[in-house]
Amino acid sequence: MKFIGEFIMLFGIWLLLTWSLAPAQVIAGVVVTLLVTGLAGDIFVFKASRAFNPVRIFWMIVYIPYFLWYVVLANLDVAYRVIHPDLPIRPGIVKIQTSLNTDMAKTFLANSITLTPGTLTVDIKENELYIHWIYVHGKDVKEWSEAIAGRFEPILRRIFE
Amino acid sequence: MFWDTLGYIIIVVGVAFDLLGCIGLVRLPDVYNRLQAATKCVTLGTAFLLFGVFLVYGVNAIGIKALICAGFVLIASPTGSHALARGAHKGGVKLWEGSVIDTYADENKLN
Numbered sequence: 001m002k003f004i005g006e007f008i009m010l011f012g013i014w015l016l017l018t019w020s021l022a023p024a025q026v027i028a029g030v031v032v033t034l035l036v037t038g039l040a041g042d043i044f045v046f047k048a049s050r051a052f053n054p055v056r057i058f059w060m061i062v063y064i065p066y067f068l069w070y071v072v073l074a075n076l077d078v079a080y081r082v083i084h085p086d087l088p089i090r091p092g093i094v095k096i097q098t099s100l101n102t103d104m105a106k107t108f109l110a111n112s113i114t115l116t117p118g119t120l121t122v123d124i125k126e127n128e129l130y131i132h133w134i135y136v137h138g139k140d141v142k143e144w145s146e147a148i149a150g151r152f153e154p155i156l157r158r159i160f161e
Numbered sequence: 162m163f164w165d166t167l168g169y170i171i172i173v174v175g176v177a178f179d180l181l182g183c184i185g186l187v188r189l190p191d192v193y194n195r196l197q198a199a200t201k202c203v204t205l206g207t208a209f210l211l212f213g214v215f216l217v218y219g220v221n222a223i224g225i226k227a228l229i230c231a232g233f234v235l236i237a238s239p240t241g242s243h244a245l246a247r248g249a250h251k252g253g254v255k256l257w258e259g260s261v262i263d264t265y266a267d268e269n270k271l272n
Contacts, residue, residue, distance in 0.1 A: 075202055078181075082185035091191075091257060115205075121239070121246075132196075
């Protein structure tokens with residue numbers, strides 16, 4: 001079941017990429033997709049029952065614009081620091097805790113953190129993430145977690161857990 | 162015509178972000194800060210650029226490729242910078258002297 005779901009998804013991406021239904025393209029796509037699912041299918045975390053659940057898809061659709069908004073803010077923030085003559089940075093690596101449990105949710109949280117205001121995920125250990133922060137404020141793990149991960153966790157939990 | 166104009170505007174904005182990212186790469190002090198500039202500005206800049214290409218070309222082989230590539234960049238870029246930051250830290254690259262805190266180094270020493 002897992003492999004069928006992966007196959008459909010990868011083959012869909014292949015079709016979109018080639019944007020052609022010529023027999024040669026489709027056959028090449030089937031061969032490549034089978035090869036990839038066969039070789040790397042085990043690594044990929046994919047549960048068809050979860051991926052095609054409408055509630056999760058709905059939250060995913062909500063998450064994308066919400067996330068992109070913060071990505072744009074992040075960019076303006078970093079751009080401001082970069083072109084400011086005094087280079088107002090106060091960098092450091094802080095630790096935050098997350099209540100998310102599945103690997104997929106943590107991966108998305110880590111990537112979201114990396115793309116948003118001045119933060120870059122350095123490492124993950126169990127439920128702790130180490131974040132490089134371009135402008136550290138706050139005092140302890142709790143404040144840092146709230147400032148960095150707080151805005152994403154509720155939605156990611158609805159999508160992935 | 163409208164979509165063409167909008168597409169070109171978005172491409173220009175994307176290039177501007179790319180440029181800011183490159184300035185950041187030169188101006189910021191250490192590996193980690195430079196990665197910040199490289200991931201944020203350059204990822205969004207490139208994604209904007211590709212999205213602009215999609216708007217100009219519309220739904221066809223070129224437009225859809227650009228759109229899918231934007232998705233790949235958004236997933237691959239943070240993953241890559243995470244790997245670089247982790248590798249640099251494990252390899253002993255120090256944080257900039259003006260850094261205020263480094264929990265990661267402190268806790269790894271304890272282990």
